[in-house]
Amino acid sequence: MREQLEAIRNRAMAQLGDDASAEQIENVRVAVLGRGGELTAIMRGMREVPAEERPAIGQLVNEIKRELESRIEALQERQQRARMERALAEQRLDVTLPGTRIGRGRSHPLTQVAEEMIGLFEAMGFEAVATQDIDDDFHNFSALNFPPDHPAREMQDTFFLPGGLLLRTHTSNGQIHVMQRRQPPLAVICPGNCYRRDELSVRASPMFSQIEGFMVDRTGIVTMAHLKGVLSEFLRGLFGAATRVRFRASFFPFTEPSAEVDISCVLCGGGGCRVCKHSGWVEILGSGMIHPNVLRAVGYDPAEYQGFAFGVGIERTALLKLGVDDMRLFFENDLRFLEQF
Amino acid sequence: MKLPLSWLKEFVQITADPDEISHRLSVAGLEVENIERHRPAFAGVTVGRVLSVERHPNADRLSLCEVDAGQFGRFRVVCGAPNVRPGMVAPFARVGARLGGARKSGEAPVSLDEVAPLQAAEIRGVRSEGMLCSGRELGLSEDHSGILALESDAPLGTDLAQYLELDETVFDIAITPNRGDCLSTVGLAREVAALFGLKLKLPKIKPPAVSDGECPDIEIHAADLCRRYAGLPMGGIRIANSPAWLRRRLELCGMRALNNVVDVTNYVMLELGQPLHAFDLDKIQGGKVVVRRAGDERRFVTLDNQERELRPDDLLIADAVRPLAIAGVMGGLDSEVSDTTTRILLESAYFEPMTIARTARRLGLRSEASYRFERGIDRQGQVTAISRAAALIRQLAGGHELAPVRDVEPEAALRREIDLDLRRVGALLGVDVPRAEIRRRLISIGAAVHTTGKERLGVIAPSFRPDLNEAADLAEEVGRLRGFEEVPERLPQRPAQIITRDPARAFVARTRDTMLGCGLTEIRTIAFVAPEDNRRFPGLDGGSPVVVTNPLSTELSQLRTSLIPGLLGVLRFNLNRQATAMHAFEIAKVFHSTSDTPSEGQRLAAISYGDFIVTSVGAPPIAAGFFTVKGILEAYFVSLGIFDQITFAGIDTARAPYLHPGMAAEVRLAGKMIGVLGELHPQEALRFELSRNCGLFELDFGALADYRHPPRAIEAPPRFPAVRRDLALVLDRDVPAATVIGTVKNVQEPLLESVEIFDVYTGEGIAPDKKSVALSLRYRHKERTLTDEEVNRAHEALVGRVLPLLNATMRQ
Numbered sequence A: 001m002r003e004q005l006e007a008i009r010n011r012a013m014a015q016l017g018d019d020a021s022a023e024q025i026e027n028v029r030v031a032v033l034g035r036g037g038e039l040t041a042i043m044r045g046m047r048e049v050p051a052e053e054r055p056a057i058g059q060l061v062n063e064i065k066r067e068l069e070s071r072i073e074a075l076q077e078r079q080q081r082a083r084m085e086r087a088l089a090e091q092r093l094d095v096t097l098p099g100t101r102i103g104r105g106r107s108h109p110l111t112q113v114a115e116e117m118i119g120l121f122e123a124m125g126f127e128a129v130a131t132q133d134i135d136d137d138f139h140n141f142s143a144l145n146f147p148p149d150h151p152a153r154e155m156q157d158t159f160f161l162p163g164g165l166l167l168r169t170h171t172s173n174g175q176i177h178v179m180q181r182r183q184p185p186l187a188v189i190c191p192g193n194c195y196r197r198d199e200l201s202v203r204a205s206p207m208f209s210q211i212e213g214f215m216v217d218r219t220g221i222v223t224m225a226h227l228k229g230v231l232s233e234f235l236r237g238l239f240g241a242a243t244r245v246r247f248r249a250s251f252f253p254f255t256e257p258s259a260e261v262d263i264s265c266v267l268c269g270g271g272g273c274r275v276c277k278h279s280g281w282v283e284i285l286g287s288g289m290i291h292p293n294v295l296r297a298v299g300y301d302p303a304e305y306q307g308f309a310f311g312v313g314i315e316r317t318a319l320l321k322l323g324v325d326d327m328r329l330f331f332e333n334d335l336r337f338l339e340q341f
Numbered sequence B: 001m002k003l004p005l006s007w008l009k010e011f012v013q014i015t016a017d018p019d020e021i022s023h024r025l026s027v028a029g030l031e032v033e034n035i036e037r038h039r040p041a042f043a044g045v046t047v048g049r050v051l052s053v054e055r056h057p058n059a060d061r062l063s064l065c066e067v068d069a070g071q072f073g074r075f076r077v078v079c080g081a082p083n084v085r086p087g088m089v090a091p092f093a094r095v096g097a098r099l100g101g102a103r104k105s106g107e108a109p110v111s112l113d114e115v116a117p118l119q120a121a122e123i124r125g126v127r128s129e130g131m132l133c134s135g136r137e138l139g140l141s142e143d144h145s146g147i148l149a150l151e152s153d154a155p156l157g158t159d160l161a162q163y164l165e166l167d168e169t170v171f172d173i174a175i176t177p178n179r180g181d182c183l184s185t186v187g188l189a190r191e192v193a194a195l196f197g198l199k200l201k202l203p204k205i206k207p208p209a210v211s212d213g214e215c216p217d218i219e220i221h222a223a224d225l226c227r228r229y230a231g232l233p234m235g236g237i238r239i240a241n242s243p244a245w246l247r248r249r250l251e252l253c254g255m256r257a258l259n260n261v262v263d264v265t266n267y268v269m270l271e272l273g274q275p276l277h278a279f280d281l282d283k284i285q286g287g288k289v290v291v292r293r294a295g296d297e298r299r300f301v302t303l304d305n306q307e308r309e310l311r312p313d314d315l316l317i318a319d320a321v322r323p324l325a326i327a328g329v330m331g332g333l334d335s336e337v338s339d340t341t342t343r344i345l346l347e348s349a350y351f352e353p354m355t356i357a358r359t360a361r362r363l364g365l366r367s368e369a370s371y372r373f374e375r376g377i378d379r380q381g382q383v384t385a386i387s388r389a390a391a392l393i394r395q396l397a398g399g400h401e402l403a404p405v406r407d408v409e410p411e412a413a414l415r416r417e418i419d420l421d422l423r424r425v426g427a428l429l430g431v432d433v434p435r436a437e438i439r440r441r442l443i444s445i446g447a448a449v450h451t452t453g454k455e456r457l458g459v460i461a462p463s464f465r466p467d468l469n470e471a472a473d474l475a476e477e478v479g480r481l482r483g484f485e486e487v488p489e490r491l492p493q494r495p496a497q498i499i500t501r502d503p504a505r506a507f508v509a510r511t512r513d514t515m516l517g518c519g520l521t522e523i524r525t526i527a528f529v530a531p532e533d534n535r536r537f538p539g540l541d542g543g544s545p546v547v548v549t550n551p552l553s554t555e556l557s558q559l560r561t562s563l564i565p566g567l568l569g570v571l572r573f574n575l576n577r578q579a580t581a582m583h584a585f586e587i588a589k590v591f592h593s594t595s596d597t598p599s600e601g602q603r604l605a606a607i608s609y610g611d612f613i614v615t616s617v618g619a620p621p622i623a624a625g626f627f628t629v630k631g632i633l634e635a636y637f638v639s640l641g642i643f644d645q646i647t648f649a650g651i652d653t654a655r656a657p658y659l660h661p662g663m664a665a666e667v668r669l670a671g672k673m674i675g676v677l678g679e680l681h682p683q684e685a686l687r688f689e690l691s692r693n694c695g696l697f698e699l700d701f702g703a704l705a706d707y708r709h710p711p712r713a714i715e716a717p718p719r720f721p722a723v724r725r726d727l728a729l730v731l732d733r734d735v736p737a738a739t740v741i742g743t744v745k746n747v748q749e750p751l752l753e754s755v756e757i758f759d760v761y762t763g764e765g766i767a768p769d770k771k772s773v774a775l776s777l778r779y780r781h782k783e784r785t786l787t788d789e790e791v792n793r794a795h796e797a798l799v800g801r802v803l804p805l806l807n808a809t810m811r812q
Ligand SMILES: [Zn+2]
Pocket: A265, A266, A267, A268, A269, A270, A271, A272, A273, A274, A275, A276, A277, A278, A280, A281
């Protein structure tokens, strides 16, 4: 019996040589270890083995079984490795070919610049509020201290709509709507589209966007010094810490005092170039202390409250920030332009 | 407003250089848009008088002239000009002068540095010590037919450039609508004086003492529109050209010289800001001037020989018989000063700004006069201006007053005193300004100031500053004159508090992110469209389009009802520039009108054309179409957590006639229509010259943003496995997939977890009017593993109920 077992072992091990094929290995496994295999048969015939020899024979059978199993496993592993190596040698991509392109859209440059501007104001405690494009004369003009037929109205050539309505010429109407609904203290910005009767050109568009902002509190709390502080901080945040900011007296019907705000030229840094018409400064926004008549129009007592307001054009800011010089680029939507953002 | 520096210097002794003046004015609210620097095309030329003219001994065409050049002495000059004659005053170029004017017609003047200085020369045997010059040689005109004749009273020996004010700096200043007072040299001089701390020297103007003579009566019948009217009759006028200095100043200020009388009225307007008008006194009938509304008067011929249509409220200047002028806007043809005029009536009036603005705008007649009246002239300046003009006319046109000024003012102007609480100035500017400085600044702009209390001043604003009405206005004056750079920068002190974020804005941002992630690029289009666009692309609302009352053009005469035409326009624009695909979206407003009231709504729309997913080389790309845009929408709804509230249904083609009727759907949120999606109608594709499929959708963004999203219930993933059973049904071809799914779900088998369609088949083996739909059903129990028997029982029961409901059979 023992010799018989040793013979099985030797024959099987001989067949499981290093160059044994997968088929040969499987044949050995079935012939020796399988259900009908030789070792299985011996185990079944154990009853015929004398009782005192049984443990030793059983041990030997298990030993041979383990030996063959581990030999088969080792051979199979080696063969699998060889197969993988062959496959790896064959599977080669030209990694420089383009990938499968899942498109990624770009947000519009005006959106990007507007969001950056809004983010700066939000960081300074301003709340963004959406207001309407279609409005009436009261909110767009009268309440903002534009008397009827006043020449100041001509600075803003208006599109009129039926029913005595109009398309807002500035986002300043937001100031009136918000102040009518709420009480100070207020720190609000109103971003949105505005409309003026200008043909689409390098410099102008019949539709454009602005951010109106205002801050109102009791008399003496929000002063021109705060207007300067907030707007300078905003402009340095937007155009870089080295930006210089200049406040020039000006006129807007809805502010008194009024100030136009210039920044040191973004292109030449103040030395003078084409963009700044060789002055070193570029105009960026309009601002001022809210006119008492505006406060009166919304039912605030100008003796009790005061505040500042400003309006900044998004297209103009974007042109300066992006260093392009044609307003039409924003509304043509040439993909070759948009895809750069 | 143009301001010549030499004129400014008549009223203020300013020595600062033009750049400094320009900077200070600009920062103080009078923006200098440009500094024009005029330089003569010559140097070393003086005013000279020709004392004698003799024939040149050796040349017939040349003369020998003796020229008196004042302090420079007398010179002998050879001259070839045919017009030279004794007594003539003319430009005389001394030896050493440089002449940069053109030698030949059409040549441009050259830089003086490139010109050799004039030398004494022998001309045909006679020494010439200088030269008499033509206009062309001096670069003043094209005239080379003779020497330039100057005014006979031009002071001899004066530098010609100085005499003609050729060496001149002109500031071009943008005047804001509140500063009508700065539409005058004196007004600007006042500003310059205030800014530089200098004294303003005003011309002393007194009405001459004349005995009462013939003067038309002045009647004001519209005292609400004409606050004051001053008239002055003058006789003995000789109409002629104005002297060079006056013409030059008018031209520098952008006005054309006409004749001495008209030029004087314009000159005084530029100097003092008061528009004046001169009527031919002999054409005023009935001996009176009436200021009245047009009333029944319908037509009037203005001096430009145009017939103008009048409205009853237009203000007219009339005589006893007929209108003479449209007040403040334009004079009439019949009463205008002409070459033969010898007697005039000067008018100097204060008209209400609004009436002038309305009439001038309606007639499209904007003159220097109406421009000033609209912005509000000096309420008290009428008599000063008329007296100034009379003095100049006496001097330049030989006239004299026929009577004293007739000054009619139905009601004296109110004296406006502003009670200024000094603390208000500090509270507004955020910086304390000393009382003495506030006082000084206000006086410098012409206000009268007196102390009324410890912290108070009484301030009477000057009559030429109607914009100063309350404390804030005075604070601005103080602030801008001292300079806003003196105001410190301060940041507001606010308590730490959370800023409310507008949920609508957050929703836009979230939507934008999803669209970008789905490969769509954001675009911005303009809200104006052609009526045709709105007709072909009706919006979701069904209201009528909003028509702009005063559009830029027919092409832009309506507000868009839908974002789709804009997207298609941008697609066409890019295809024309060799793009082959475009996937884009826009979130913007649309407009519609219901019962004639315009209103606005927000939309999200997208367009997808050409290859949508470009696979690696060799594999076919996925082209845009109905299902790619639907996929984007589904991804969007999943991202919002409302996918199970959304249904897609067949569409009423009238709602979106631009969509392919067989490839379009309505999008519903909780059963309510919120948008459409589909492929572009082939007819529209043809119009836009599109060769490939074009997917589109448009959603009512407002309705989506307002939708009350149900709170999300979060569940732990199931612990026990699901069992899948497939089911192939044969049913009528036009039963939509959604109906199949809905029917299966409606059976409400408790163990059924989900049902999905994984194949739809038509063709061989299936009757032509039928289709095969393959479903995958998943069964699961939450608390235990299902046995095969349980699943089979549930599945068979479900199939048994579904088959009759769908009129279906099992596929063999
Ligand atoms: Zn620059």
